[in-house]
Amino acid sequence: MELQFLGATGTVTGSKYLLTHRNSRLLVDCGLFQGYKQLRLRNWSKLPFEPSSLDAVVLTHAHLDHSGYLPLLVKNGFRGPIFCTPATSDLCKIMLPDSGRIQEEDAEHANRHGRSKHSPALPLYTEADAFRCLDFFKTRELHEDFEPAVGIRASMLRAGHLLGSAMIRFLIGNTGILFSGDLGRPHDLLMQPPENPGHADFLVVESTYGNRLHDAVDPIEQLGAVVRRVAARGGVIIVPAFTVGRTQQLMYCLSRLKATGKIPADLPIFLNSPMAVDATEIYRRHSSEHRLQPDQCSALFNIATMVNTVEQSKSLNKRSGPMLIIAGSGMATGGRVVHHLKAFAPDPKNAIILTGFQAGGTRGAAIQAGADSIKIHGEYIAVRAEVACMSNLSAHSDRGETLAWLRAFEVPPRRTFITHGEPDAADALRRGIEESLHWNCIVPDYLERATLDAPAEVA
Numbered sequence: 001m002e003l004q005f006l007g008a009t010g011t012v013t014g015s016k017y018l019l020t021h022r023n024s025r026l027l028v029d030c031g032l033f034q035g036y037k038q039l040r041l042r043n044w045s046k047l048p049f050e051p052s053s054l055d056a057v058v059l060t061h062a063h064l065d066h067s068g069y070l071p072l073l074v075k076n077g078f079r080g081p082i083f084c085t086p087a088t089s090d091l092c093k094i095m096l097p098d099s100g101r102i103q104e105e106d107a108e109h110a111n112r113h114g115r116s117k118h119s120p121a122l123p124l125y126t127e128a129d130a131f132r133c134l135d136f137f138k139t140r141e142l143h144e145d146f147e148p149a150v151g152i153r154a155s156m157l158r159a160g161h162l163l164g165s166a167m168i169r170f171l172i173g174n175t176g177i178l179f180s181g182d183l184g185r186p187h188d189l190l191m192q193p194p195e196n197p198g199h200a201d202f203l204v205v206e207s208t209y210g211n212r213l214h215d216a217v218d219p220i221e222q223l224g225a226v227v228r229r230v231a232a233r234g235g236v237i238i239v240p241a242f243t244v245g246r247t248q249q250l251m252y253c254l255s256r257l258k259a260t261g262k263i264p265a266d267l268p269i270f271l272n273s274p275m276a277v278d279a280t281e282i283y284r285r286h287s288s289e290h291r292l293q294p295d296q297c298s299a300l301f302n303i304a305t306m307v308n309t310v311e312q313s314k315s316l317n318k319r320s321g322p323m324l325i326i327a328g329s330g331m332a333t334g335g336r337v338v339h340h341l342k343a344f345a346p347d348p349k350n351a352i353i354l355t356g357f358q359a360g361g362t363r364g365a366a367i368q369a370g371a372d373s374i375k376i377h378g379e380y381i382a383v384r385a386e387v388a389c390m391s392n393l394s395a396h397s398d399r400g401e402t403l404a405w406l407r408a409f410e411v412p413p414r415r416t417f418i419t420h421g422e423p424d425a426a427d428a429l430r431r432g433i434e435e436s437l438h439w440n441c442i443v444p445d446y447l448e449r450a451t452l453d454a455p456a457e458v459a
């Protein structure tokens with residue numbers, strides 16, 4: 001039994017783990033690298049195995065840093081099943097084609113403006129490639145037992161991070177291997193808490209916030225204070241957000257704030273994402289996975305004006321404040337929010353609210369670090385707008401919450417692999433686990449292989 005780390009090492013992106021047992025080969029997650037250019041370039045390099053030699057892929061959740069490489073895997077020859085929960089499958093049906101579309105648009109934009117060093121600039125994959133990979137999806141319910149490859153049994157547990165998100169437990173003979181995927185929080189505004197892990201011989205755990213605790217502030221109050229302040233001065237508020245998950249959380253907060261009179265009832269709110277309507281429908285369909293009642297679901301989506309076409313999106317940039325625009329992508333790496341930042345970041349009257357983890361190398365991380373300009377479409381755009389960071393809206397458990405989840409293990413795993421964190425965060429979680437739980441931990445490197453059937457090691 002062997003595990004190879006093909007991503008999410010030293011970074012929160014590119015999650016891909018190759019699990020091999022005899023002739024069976026599984027890929028756990030199939031994500032895109034994002035952020036630093038040297039990471040993004042890995043999306044273009046050949047995988048260290050033939051995609052056609054894989055038996056199956058098992059997905060933890062739909063975020064692109066866990067699913068966004070699938071269209072390329074299929075394009076390069078993979079023909080096996082892609083197992084995931086029904087909600088993850090529904091989300092991938094809108095997110096993967098959208099990802100392909102954005103890459104085509106970016107390549108086209110680069111060619112039109114002669115910005116690419118490659119001529120012509122090519123998309124990593126197209127919308128058509130993404131639609132093709134959807135044919136290989138096979139859904140499994142949480143807790144359902146299945147055999148994705150000969151000799152490897154699997155089941156999924158609720159992770160509470162995003163609609164459909166799951167931890168995956170594999171059983172090979174008597175050996176259990178648990179992948180936490182992205183771990184949600186015990187008291188999320190919308191999501192149910194992650195399930196207790198039970199037992200595993202080997203654990204792969206994420207460490208996005210391994211070195212940090214989220215602010216113990218009420219996110220609704222915190223958001224309300226910024227919105228009130230900026231709206232009072234007639235400013236525009238730009239909120240980069242994933243269309244699924246973070247956007248619904250924000251809309252829930254905004255609907256609470258409007259209902260209680262804490263922000264102006266007539267403040268225009270725009271949800272600028274062609275996927276938003278579909279995402280709403282998916283939330284309605286999978287009501288058991290979140291805490292919203294059906295009427296809350298409807299109320300939440302009625303507070304924003306949906307922006308569908310590119311023309312509507314562009315016309316927002318000519319409009320004056322006060323108004324609030326939610327648009328993807330969450331780390332401002334692409335998508336429509338980039339155009340809004342170009343239009344509104346230079347004016348100190350405006351504000352940018354960052355609500356999630358901003359991976360190193362992204363525009364979001366630069367804004368968070370206080371950069372006075374960011375590069376958009378080849379030119380430097382001044383950032384004079386107010387910047388507010390709201391970590392308590394995070395969909396990832398923080399250091400304390402992760403350690404509390406780990407304490408629920410029935411017996412310590414024989415070995416714990418710490419992944420999905422930038423180097424400081426992963427190492428801090430390693431120290432935290434070693435010092436407080438005395439477990440045997442490893443922070444693996446990119447492409448590192450680990451043999452899993454070794455006898456228990458002395459820690």
Ligand SMILES: [Zn+2]
Binds near residue numbers: 061063161162182
């Ligand atoms: Zn995620």
